[in-house]
Amino acid sequence: MAKHFIRPLALCIFHHQGKILVNQFHDADENRTLFRPIGGGIEFGERSHDAIVREVQEELGRSISDIRLIGTLESIFTYAGKPGHEIVQVYDARFDDAEVYEQPWLDGHESDGAPFRAAWHSSASFTPASPLVPEGLYDLLKRAMLL
Template structure:
């Protein structure tokens, strides 16, 4: 029997000129695409803010500054046929190197070594068929005036 657990997660909203930096993924069973901001699991003994700095460095190899908590979301979902439950700390931050905002994408790497491409996508690019996740993120970004 599989033991289900709640996962603590930290995500960071990098935004510039009406675009947000996201990783595009696809559910292997439904084939439905979705977009998630950069970030990952919070490790035992680290704060969620420390997790953001670590995750961005691990995934993109870039330093960040001005890290601030925007809010917390609770996400209950199904991925690859398995139920998931996450408590998500959502942060805003800036890249130290401003030239990052001028490229269309960044080559990135998951902690398991899997490569991915982080892309700058416009807010209008997210739909019900290709949503920004976790649920409630769009509304949170509107509430804190990051998203118009």
């Protein structure tokens, strides 16, 4: 039997003109599209603030600044048929290179080398059939007036 664990995660919201930068992916088991901001796991001994700087550098090759914590979420979910449980530190930050905001998307790479494309999406993109994850993020961003 697989051992389950709670995964500490740091995600970063980059916002521009009413849109946020998200990675789009597909859950084949549920046949639905999901959207998630840039970020990833917090390593043992690493602060979540440092994890978000590292993750953005690793995934997008970009440096960031003006990093601030906007909230913490707990997400219990099923993805690809497997249960998941995450404690998520959600940050807001700014890319140091302003030209990033003029690009329709950014190409990046996951830690396993898999390519992805992060694109700017408005709140209209997020529906019950194609939600913004983790659970509670949409409401958190609305309250923080970032979406």
